[in-house]
Amino acid sequence: MKRINFCAGPAILPPSVYKQAAEAVVDYKGLGLSLLEISHRTDWFDEIIHGARGLVADMMQLNDDYDVLFLTGGASSQFALVPFNLLPTNGTACYIDTGRWSDKAVKEAKLFGNVKVVASSAKEGYKHIPKNFELGTDCTYLHLTTNNTVSGTQMHQLPEVQAPIVADMSSDIFSKPMDGKDYGLIYAGAQKNVGAAGTTLVVIRKDLLGKVQRAIPTMLDYRTHIKHLSLFNTPPVFPIYCCYLTLQWVQAQGLETIAANNKAKADLIYNEIDRNGLFTGYTALADRSLMNATFVCTNPDLESTFLQTLEEAGCIGLKGHRSMGGFRASMYNAMDIAGVQVLVDVMQEFERKLG
Amino acid sequence: MKRINFCAGPAILPPSVYKQAAEAVVDYKGLGLSLLEISHRTDWFDEIIHGARGLVADMMQLNDDYDVLFLTGGASSQFALVPFNLLPTNGTACYIDTGRWSDKAVKEAKLFGNVKVVASSAKEGYKHIPKNFELGTDCTYLHLTTNNTVSGTQMHQLPEVQAPIVADMSSDIFSKPMDGKDYGLIYAGAQKNVGAAGTTLVVIRKDLLGKVQRAIPTMLDYRTHIKHLSLFNTPPVFPIYCCYLTLQWVQAQGLETIAANNKAKADLIYNEIDRNGLFTGYTALADRSLMNATFVCTNPDLESTFLQTLEEAGCIGLKGHRSMGGFRASMYNAMDIAGVQVLVDVMQEFERKLG
Secondary structure (H helix, E strand, O other), rough: OOEEEEEOOOOOHHHHHHHHHHHHOHHHHOOOOOHHOOOOOOOHHHHHHHHHHHHHHHHHOOOOOOEEEEOHHHHHHHHHHHHHHOOOOOOOOEEEEEHHHHHHHHHOOOOOOOOEEEEEEEEOOOOOOOOOOOOOEEEEEEEOOOOEOOOEEEEOOOOOOOOOEEEEEOOOOOOOOHHHHHHEEEEEEOOOOOOOOEEEEEEEEHHHHHOOOOOOOOOHHHHHHHHOOOOOOOOOOOHHHHHHHHHHHHHHHHHHHHEEEEEEEHHHHHHHHHOOOOOOOOHHHHHHHOOEEEEEEEEHHHHHHHHHHHHHOOOEOOOOOOOOOOOEEOOOOOOOOOHHHHHHHHHHHHHHHHH | OEEEEEOOOOOOHHHHHHHHHHHHHHHHHOOOOHHHHHOOOOOOHHHHHHHHHHHHHHHHHOOOEEEEEEEOOOOHHHHHHHHHOOOOOEEEEEEEEEEEEHHHHHHHOOOOOEEEEEEEHHOOOOOOOOOOOOOOOEEEEEEEEEEEOOOOEOOOOOOOOOOOOEEOOOOOOOOOOOOOOOOOOEEEEEEOOOOOOOOEEEEEHHOOOOOOOOOOOHHHHHHHHOOOOOOOOOOOHHHHHHHHHHHHHHHHHOOOHHHHHHHHHHHHHHHHHOOOOEEOOOOOOHHHHHOOOEEOOOOOHHHHHHHHHHHHOOOOOOOOOOOOEEEEEEOOOOOOOOHHHHHHHHHHHHHHOOO
């Protein structure tokens, strides 16, 4: 049975990526070598990593003030690396708390300097994105999470602030056109819209570095990786190759087309959630995520039956985050509208059966 | 042309691993899903990661005092994580300096506490493993590198010391039978004998933790990963799967058999280096590595011609480390003796042509 994967991450990738990646594992470009045994010090890998870096720079419209790195450790590591590298001990970083991941980022930053949570929707179950806040004059950077996979909200407009914006874009990067120059630093675990689990994209405006006094271990210092063009030590070769393939696919589609497709998929599922009396959306309408649609059964007793119905239809990964319950349909770039239509059909069939 | 890969890492893996890994990228176990899109929160991935952890524990004869983690960031990150987690600010860590990687480990440790380099062969070009040293009574741990890929030396006997041994075994782990209980902590980048680049194996005796006062960021704290069974955040799914496959292969071969094969391969190449007047071995005989054989052309003018001859014969990755020059034949577990024989044949043919 072909399954349709609505998982929040690791998540569905374009079918062409699976095909090309599998071929590379057997024999990379007819070299008589598997990609898995290719040294990162070869011209073969240079083409991959610098190709991937170039695609990111191109699609984000970056200039030479910025560098593009493929690191490891996931966004969870960046929660600490950002303040480790950017926040002076006596400096103040501002954070917008829009969910589980923002909150984790706040906790790590507190190890390094002063942290001001300027806005939070925690008390309202993270159902909306708070929009009114003051940074004050002493803000080293403003950290925000552009899309919240757990509650299913998304920041559709970037706040206008003086401070450099540090954005965790793990779950909506490259889901629409963007200008990287709006940001001081961007990070994103690869395993949603960028590629395979095992590498983390970091885009950084270089003038933000070198302003802290603390000693930073070599591997945790962004300057190490900038200096060595993301090749200081052995990088995760295969995950980066999957990013290169996925980014090629994104560029071939075009971010405008991808954005239109994402809008169409989100409209399809949210219209059904709103129409179908068996289901209720979780978040505020204005802040609904185009990547992760969260909803519950209006009658909670039906949830396990509906989950089973989904599984039988081959729709997997729809169980809500363990901290939330309910359902979550993740619809990253590589999910096509036909996949979302299958889900909607299941919801409508479920309604008919119970109607 | 089928190439034979003598690269120091990422390095050759068993052919069965390439085959199984490629199949999993297309369709994992007939699930209708690529391994690349499978969530780390599924039973499917549980089987992989806990299977891999179990194989390590089994082959290292570990008991419950130990935990097995698959982390990221390579051995280079462990250079910092080890003292971050183990070395109190007023404690003293002892290091044996046997090469480039030991030296890097020393530099990172100095950020966290006192470091005593108790022995070093740096002044002799790291041609041998120093064996006489005193730790003193205040040694928190002794750090050593069991195999040195750059100069081509290997520690064939573990020193007998009271302090817990912390070993960077990146390049000779699972190359012979071992008892993990001889160590306080073991780390190894996967990309030689464990699997594909992108994950780092860490084996740790848990009672060594919790003795430092400093705040440790969540992702850099070994206790986080122990508590969450190596599943705190999204791990590098595909690299860990490659480890699982490779470890299964290692166990099926048996460490005794692997050790015998490694000995036979090393004998074959070193005998030729010693017999053939065109070549000279680099290291002290007693400390020669069974994983990486380093040698030079007795007449340095011949090196570029010999390198070209190797490439034409399909033998790649033999250029010595950029800090060393000369040649390096890496012969990890997955290299079979037929591969080494091809290299020896090329050396003999080169001798005949110039004779």
